[in-house]
Amino acid sequence: MTISIERAERRHLVAWAELRAALWPDQGADAHRDELAEDLLSADVRSFACLAVTAAGEAVGFAEAALRSDYVNGCETSPVVFLEGIFVRADHRRGGVARHLCRAVEDWGRSLGCSEFASDAVIDNHASLAFHRALGFVETERVVFFRKAVAADETKAG
Numbered sequence: 001m002t003i004s005i006e007r008a009e010r011r012h013l014v015a016w017a018e019l020r021a022a023l024w025p026d027q028g029a030d031a032h033r034d035e036l037a038e039d040l041l042s043a044d045v046r047s048f049a050c051l052a053v054t055a056a057g058e059a060v061g062f063a064e065a066a067l068r069s070d071y072v073n074g075c076e077t078s079p080v081v082f083l084e085g086i087f088v089r090a091d092h093r094r095g096g097v098a099r100h101l102c103r104a105v106e107d108w109g110r111s112l113g114c115s116e117f118a119s120d121a122v123i124d125n126h127a128s129l130a131f132h133r134a135l136g137f138v139e140t141e142r143v144v145f146f147r148k149a150v151a152a153d154e155t156k157a158g
Contacts, residue, residue: 002054002055003052003053003054003060003092003095003097003100004052004053004055005050005051005052005053005100005101005103005104006050006051006053007048007049007050007104008036008040008049008050008051008062009040010037010040012051012059013033013036013037013040014029014033015051015058015059016032016033016036016049016051016059016062017029017030017032017033017036018032019051019059019060019061019062019087019089020032020036020062020085020087022087022089023085023086023087024085045067046066046067047064047065047066047067048064048065048066048067048081048105048108048109049062049063049064049065050062050063050101050104050105052088052092052097052100052101060088060089060091060092060097061086061087061088061089061092061097061098061101062085062086062087062101063083063085063086063087063098063101063102063104063105064083064084064085064086065081065082065083065084065105065108065109066081066082066084067079067080067081067082067109067112067114068080068081068082068118072116072118073118073120073140073141073143074118074140074141075116075118075140076116077114077115077116079112079113079114080109080114080116080117080118081105081106081108081109081110081112081114081116081117081118082117082118082119083102083105083117083118083119086098086101086102088101098131098135099135102117102135105117117137119132119137123142123144
């Protein structure tokens, strides 16, 4: 099946939002669509998104990336192109679609002077870890994040 990679545009909003909701189901497609519409209006040059589209015009995957100038774990340069999210519908997986999406992200980062491409994955998401390794990403470190609530100091209140 022929797949083309297209830079995300307003005409992709509905399909893109549905794909996003499949990856990040904590929000419905409508909320994702509203967020994407706002992001597209901002025309942020530090972000990039592309979709994998069939010859029939059906979006079957997407990738989103950002240009990060802050410290990116495991990287030595700045800025770094960072893969924020990638998703391919199950019926189109294992055919190179994600590889083509990542290549478009990498090309975008290279065009902006990046020499490193970074990403992250949840430590127990074995499919994502395997995917990253298959595309040539090298694991740089593992991190566990901690949190502690800070209670208000009652002795300093008026």
